[in-house]
Amino acid sequence: MxxxxxxxxxxxxxxxxxxxxxxxxxxxxxxxxxxxxxxxxxxxxxxxxxxxxxxxxxxxxxxxxxxxxxxxxxxxxxxxxxxxxxxxxxxxxxxxxxxxxxxxxxxxxxxxxxxxxxxxxxxxxxxxxxxxxxxxxxxxxxxxxxxxxxxxxxxxxxxxxxxxxxxxxxxxxxxxxxxxxxxxxxxxxxxxxxxxxxxxxxxxxxxxxxxxxxxxxxxxxxxxxxxxxxxxxxxxxxxxxxxxxxxxxxxxxxxxxGSTAPEDHYHGGAAAPPATSRQPLLTVRGLTGTAFRDVDLDVGAGEIVAVVGVHGSGREELCKALFGAVATSAGEVALDGRKLSLTSPRAACAAGVGYVPAERKTEGMVGPMSVADNMTLAKQRVRCAGPVVVPKRQADVVDSWIRRLSIRTPGRRTAIGRLSGGNQQKVVLARWLVGGDVRLLLLDHPTRGLDVGARSEVYRLMRELAGNGVATLLLADSLEEAIGMADRVVVMSDGRVVAEVPCPADGKPSPLDLVKEMV
Amino acid sequence: MSIGAAGPLIALAVVVVVFAALNPQFRTLGNVANILDAAAVLAVVTCGTTFVLLLGSIDLSAAGVMAASSLTVALLVENTRNDADYGVLGILVAVLLGAALGGLSGLLLVLLKVPSFMTTLGVSAVGLGIATLLFAGVQPGVVDAGLRGWATGRFLGFTHLTWIAAACVLVGWVVQRHTRLGRYAMAIGGAEEVLALSGVRVAPYKVAVFTMAGAFYGLGAVMVTSQLGSGVVQAGADYSFSAITAAVVGGTLLVGGRGGVLHSTVGVLLLTVLANGLVLVGVSPYVQGGVQGLIVVVAVAAAAAPLRHRNQVVK
Amino acid sequence: MSTPASTAKRSGSAAVAAGPTAAERLTSLMPVLALAVLVVALAAADPDFLRRSSLMAVVDAAAPLAVLAAGATLVVLCGGIDLSIAALASLSSVLLALWLPGLDALAWPAVVAVAAVAGALQGAAHVFLRIPSFIVTLGGMSVFSSIALVVSGAATVPVVDDTSIRWGFSRVLGTVPSAAVVAVVVVAVLALIVKVTPLDSSIKATGYSEAAARLAGIPVDLVKIGAFCVSGACAGLAAVLLVARTFSGGPTLADSLLLPAVAAIVIGGTAITGGHGGVWRTVVGALVVTLLRVGLSIVGVSAAYESILYGAIIVVAVALTLDRSKVLVVK
Structure with missing residues (x-):
């Protein structure tokens, strides 16, 4: 030059x-x-x-x-x-x-x-x-x-x-x-x-x-x-x-x-059950917080619902509120017919809600701690007999999930901070899976900062979980991702739900349809 | 002035009115002079601490710095231990020693990136060590008439110490309001990262603030030495904490960038009036420290209340 | 297994890949090295130092400090600091001396319980009022001092009959100071409870990254209150050991132990930023602090330098163990 x-x-x-x-x-x-x-x-x-x-x-x-x-x-x-x-x-x-x-x-x-x-x-x-x-x-x-x-x-x-x-x-x-x-x-x-x-x-x-x-x-x-x-x-x-x-x-x-349609490979099995026919697992009625108002929302078992909206739409706060991490002032939330207490993340955890934060490095994982400790952080009982930690039990559980999710790590004792972003994210996801009791997953930008290979692995995992009946609320990184992954897209604007667009495998809406609602 | 900023002033007025009603001795002119005299040293020390708090840092070094300066000045003016008689020069050296120790806290903070509550705790220990070395088992009594006159002499009915404190508060206010050092200290507490984005190097200003605080502690130590008539290792024993309490109670918040010298001075007066009044109505002086401890916790909690949110990290 | 392999390779080149550096390993071993160097140096300066009686004297002197600092180590591991321990120990010593005649053998458990409650109260104030821990405990420090002065009338409270706390200052098997045994037992129990239960990861996660810990459903508030509670209880127990050896309680009896205790924690290698460290490390730190003091007197240096030394050590040790990734803006 x-x-x-x-x-x-x-x-x-x-x-x-x-x-x-x-x-x-x-x-x-x-x-x-x-x-x-x-x-x-x-x-x-x-x-x-x-x-x-x-x-x-x-x-x-x-x-x-x-x-x-x-x-x-x-x-x-x-x-x-x-x-x-x-x-x-x-x-x-x-x-x-x-x-x-x-x-x-x-x-x-x-x-x-x-x-x-x-x-x-x-x-x-x-x-x-x-x-x-x-x-x-x-x-x-x-x-x-x-x-x-x-x-x-x-x-x-x-x-x-x-x-x-x-x-x-x-x-x-x-x-x-x-x-x-x-x-x-x-x-x-x-x-x-x-x-x-x-x-x-x-x-x-x-x-x-x-x-x-x-x-x-x-x-x-x-x-x-x-x-x-x-x-x-x-x-x-x-x-x-x-x-x-x-x-x-x-x-x-x-x-x-871009000119390409949302990629189909997001859909993996493609044979996701028609979730709308079922009783919703998560029901949100009139939920109001500082950044959102009167939110009504249903997510069925095995359904992936993406919430889209521009900066300031209130969707991040809604996601945190459902995990009890930010306060709400009104509204009812029920999981499988039982009232969900939104008082603390701990209560949400106990009720079978899992949350993957957008800020992986500061909120998702504890960098200097091992893969094993990070993976069992939320569900301590999987590695315990009574109040006591059984190292063997922890090793078995963690190793099996390392294999199942193909997590690339030198070992379960390696500090999670040393893994690549994609593998870190898989450990954070596994944290909610090891207990076998997660019913609802709140995924806040789960693929942020990941490369293509790691992204598609996270997509595959999300599909698999949905197939097992886990309800998923997704704040996607892009409209493409939202449309590709979701069975239904909910559009938020200025703290309110303004539209709901069905998003079946055989009839995906175009991003433009959504943008019209967002702005 | 908003209601929030006026709070401490209103509290001061209420406390004064209550004690005046309870005790006739409290409302004499002589007692007003007593209160102002008793507040003098704390006011000077609090001036220094206030600037550090404005940065968003904390300073626990007053106790040690004051000990070192107190022994230094007692050994440099005409005294009972040696032949030194440097007068004002000795006072100056004591203040400079305070400034040097303060500067050391600041340097350790910006160079080693050790949090200020640790560097100042360390420097406080160093200051106490220096004081103990200088003390060497024999308490140096102050003979110097000039220095003794600080505590005993009066002008317009108030002790010289009171006037010195008033001058310090005035100087502190001018620095805070009208100099780059003061304004940048405010800004560092308000939004340190913005200063960096604007091309301002904050480290020198931090060191300067800690140095200035040290100088105030040095002067405070000289004043205590004048009051006690000798150099004492315990000269600053409770001042670190009392100064923080006074500043916070007056509205100089721990988060930095809020409040100032005048706010803190109101806090000093509030604490001193409270102490004076409680003694007059017959409460044990030993309770005072405890009362201060409760007051600071309540004041910090009250100041933090509006800023609270659920996922906040507090160390 | 083809796609993920590329991810793994990528991670190798990423900035986060390197293992602990030589410097980190050295820092981690530093406390033990310092202890060894000190012992060798003291033995060289004074051959008598290696006699059993002098070694036992050192261990005995380090015991109350180790107990005091061990509890506070938990608070530091959670990312906080407890500046009230010394004042609380002083208050506890006064209470013990006052209660011994009436409560007899129940006096010391009562004192430890009261100190534990005092610690827990501070923890609760820190957690629920969202006040920085150093302010709460600074406030606690003056409250405890004040109470101690009031209930003791600002005077030393002598102990006449110390039968029920004599276990705190005697010899086991004729040679080993009982205080040292108490210290080892306390630390071992603490370490064991933390180690074999999920508390280990709860405490560390809280210290390393409170936000992440909370979002993983860890009861961060309870963990912190618990740490302060243990810290208080340890201050109470340290007071029992002190009263046993001085036959009295005093409103400022333990005040001078604050700096050595903080020094013991940070010399042991527990990071002031939280997460990294442990209670055994603090025992090593307490021994180093005690040896330094003994060493100074052997070499004939004035005790006044002790304080300067503590000051320097605290700052240097904190600087060495600081988690710099966490302190972008240091206040």
């Missing part, structure tokens, strides 16, 4: 793009997050970035602001190849990001946040000059036409106002480059009200006057509404480019999920 000798801005169309990414690759153990991404950002444009969960969006953004170091590939800023080692580095090159989870210090004033780390004349000999600080911040806020009081405490502002503060903060990098900065907005609309979103769009259009913007959102209509061009990421690659003028959300979504 030839380096461009002529750095610096040039007029007209021959000017190099402000930011160019070439063949960016980033792999994590077991997963390829970025698989050779190419991307160009031009001067004063709003570039949309769309893609499903796991398409590589967040890794790409982190690479652009120096939080992730790519394994291969190049990043060029204004024609010059750069290596970004930190957020500071990125800022020096005029790239800044408005983080999804907001990166403001809540107990400082808006002005302090805006100038944080580069106070310049705002601090003299260690003492703050508040008038200067206020002026510096006001200059930034004026750029985006915000009327926030710079000396207000950040945690007294609304979410939308804090977002403005954050944009104003990122705009400070302008002074370091004296050239068009690149501002990245990561899912900026996910927690905003409709009116606030309109205001944000005005800001974005205003930003375009003096900056290039990368706008990331899972709401396709928004992306098409505000962007000049849209890149679609799929499986760690740029799957294509769209001009919103001649596109509609359906086309964009087809690019995001």
């Amino acid at each position: 030839s380096a461009r000798p002529e750095a610096g801005p040039q007029p007209g169309t021959s000017a190099p793009p402000v930011l160019e990414v070439r063949g960016l690759v980033k792999t994590y153990p077991g997963v390829t997050a970025l698989d050779g991404v190419d991307l160009q950002v031009r001067r004063n444009e709003v570039l949309g970035l769309a893609g499903e969960n796991g398409a590589g969006k967040s890794t790409l953004l982190k690479a652009l602001v120096g939080l992730v170091r790519p394994d291969a590939g190049e990043i060029h800023v204004r024609g010059e190849r750069v290596r970004l080692r930190s957020v500071e580095d990125a800022a020096d090159h005029g790239i800044g990001m408005v983080f999804q989870e907001q990166s403001l210090v809540p107990n400082l004033t808006a002005a302090e946040n805006i100038v944080l780390g580069s106070e310049g004349p705002g601090v003299r000999r260690g003492f703050y000059r508040w008038a200067t600080m206020r002026r510096l911040a006001q200059e930034q806020l004026d750029k985006i036409g915000s009327t926030i009081d710079p000396l207000a405490r950040t945690d007294s502002l609304t979410f939308a106002e804090r977002q403005m503060v954050e944009i104003a903060k990122v705009l400070r990098i302008e002074q370091r480059t004296h050239d068009t900065p690149v501002i990245i907005l990561d899912e900026p609309t996910s927690v905003l009200e409709p009116g606030e979103i309109e205001t944000l769009f005005e800001q974005v259009r205003r930003l375009r006057e003096f900056a290039s913007v990368i706008f990331v959102s899972h709401r396709l209509d928004e992306v098409l509404d505000v962007c000049d061009r849209v890149y679609v990421l799929r499986g760690g690659r740029a799957a294509g480019e769209i001009r919103p003028a001649d596109a509609e959300p359906g086309q964009l979504h087809r690019m995001m999920i």
Whole structure:
């Protein structure tokens, strides 16, 4: 790849793009997050970035602001190849990001946040000059036409106002480059009200006057509404480019999920019994918690029900609540006709509920403990005679499950942290199976971070369990996975169940049908 | 000021009113001066602890740091043990020793990544050791008239110690409100990771905060030495804990980034008024420590209550 | 067996693959090595040290410390800390001295029971009020001290008739100090109960990863309260041993044992971050601490250095055993 000798801005169309990414690759153990991404950002444009969960969006953004170091590939800023080692580095090159989870210090004033780390004349000999600080911040806020009081405490502002503060903060990098900065907005609309979103769009259009913007959102209509061009990421690659003028959300979504139908091999045996004909095993009526309201839900024995919904739909909280890990304020839950107590995970365990958390490393497993101890953590009685642990019994149980699930481990005494992600996940799943009494499995992103081989093994296991009559509630990693695995898909939005789509082996809905309900 | 922030102030007012009603001796002007005099050392020590708490860290080193500084100052000003007579210079050295020990806690925290409650516990032991070495079996009495005057001299009816404490609180407030050190200490307690994202290196500020806290403890030790008239290993015995209690009761939360010097000072006054009033109404002074112990647990629990959720990890 | 093989290979290259490093193994053996080095060094400095009587004196001196620290080790294994043990032992010593005349042989079990309840109360406050354990036990420390001062009138309480606790300070078979036997029995019972029951994995899971333990249905709250309860009971028992040898109880009798106890725990190699370690390690730690003290006096160094040494040891030992994967932001 030839380096461009002529750095610096040039007029007209021959000017190099402000930011160019070439063949960016980033792999994590077991997963390829970025698989050779190419991307160009031009001067004063709003570039949309769309893609499903796991398409590589967040890794790409982190690479652009120096939080992730790519394994291969190049990043060029204004024609010059750069290596970004930190957020500071990125800022020096005029790239800044408005983080999804907001990166403001809540107990400082808006002005302090805006100038944080580069106070310049705002601090003299260690003492703050508040008038200067206020002026510096006001200059930034004026750029985006915000009327926030710079000396207000950040945690007294609304979410939308804090977002403005954050944009104003990122705009400070302008002074370091004296050239068009690149501002990245990561899912900026996910927690905003409709009116606030309109205001944000005005800001974005205003930003375009003096900056290039990368706008990331899972709401396709928004992306098409505000962007000049849209890149679609799929499986760690740029799957294509769209001009919103001649596109509609359906086309964009087809690019995001690919042309292939949801894979059939998820379905393994394919002869899953028609679960709807049976009495439901799990019945949820009017369940209400902090993030969900009036949820009604049934899962039959041997049925796999996938719950889908965008960020903020409340499905993760619902899943945790069914395991007693977050509090509920109203509603009834019964398992096989008996009332299920949602007071603690322990009660749920005792009732035959199993839970595989999304955060495997911090919540799913105890890394330094052995495979055997992790596997028998929830069902201690399988290795005990009375109150005493019988090592032989533990060895037998654990070894048999290691064989049954083909868990690749040097032995049952190996610390689980040393296994690959897929094998770790199988141990975590086995934890609920060793007792032989699990009736309901709550799987929160069970294939997150696993490679293809490990995924299909987890799918096979899920099928087998369903075949044995276990009811499964699945929060899938992607729509494809949800459709492929589930007998029924429940769509949640804003904390409520908004649709239920049957999903039989011989009549799978298309992802598009679901997306319509989700947004 | 919100209701929550005003809570400690209201509690202080209530306690004052109750004791004033119960005991006529409590509401004399002389007793007000007594209370402020009794609060002086704790106020200074609490200033230091407050900054550490703002970081979200904890400081258990006051006891040891104060012991070392107390012996140091007693041996450097005119005293009964040796011929030294360095006056103000000796006081300065004692304060600097405190700062050095505080800085050591901070350095160990950022370099070895050992949690602050452990580094400060260790440094406290080191300070006690230094004090015991300096003590060497013979208690050094302070002869220096200047230092003795800190406790005995009065200005406008209040002891010099009271004025020194007031000055410390003022300095602490200015640092907290108007300097980068103070603002960054707030920010580190509020969202440390955001500072890193903004390109701020937090380690030097942490060390600086612990150093400043140590200096406050050093000064507190000098004040205690003036009160007792001699250098004592036990000079700071209960101050680590009392300072944390006062700060927390005043609204400087253990989670960091909340409260401040003025909040903590209200806590100091609350504890001191409580102690003074309880003695006046005839409660054994030995009960005081226990009362403080209960108060801190209740205060921390009350502060944590709104933030509680079921799957929270508390160590 | 073809598909998973690739996964296995991948795991080999993954960042998590390596076994314990040489440094980790060395750290794990460090306590025993330190003990051996100390014994050799002391024997070299003073040949008399290897005589049976001096060795027995060391073991005898280490016993109350070992008992005190062993209980608190369980709390540390769960990821917490108990700073109240020394004050609770002082209070227990006062109670024992006060109750011996009235309760006689029932006095010491009563004291141990009261201390266990005090520990459990702290555990309950920690768990249910969600207060960090060091704050609860710091508060407990001053409450216990305060009670001890009040009930003793801030004075030493002499013991006149110590028949019923004489077992705490005598010789077994003429040579072995009974306190050492008590310590070994206590630690052995604790270790055995933990080892042969599921408590072992419950405690470790709680210490290593409380969130994961809770989501695996482990009664984390009960485990923690239990640990504090045992810690309290051990403080009570240590007080019995102390009263037996001093023929008195005092409101500050055991206060100076806090730092040595914490030092014994961390020198033994129990990680302050929880999960890793064990009660036997604490016994080794208690012996090391005691030998250091003895060693200092043999070498002729002032006792004042003891405190400095404890301070340094605590920080260094914690730094060596810290689980760094867990402390991304150290406060």
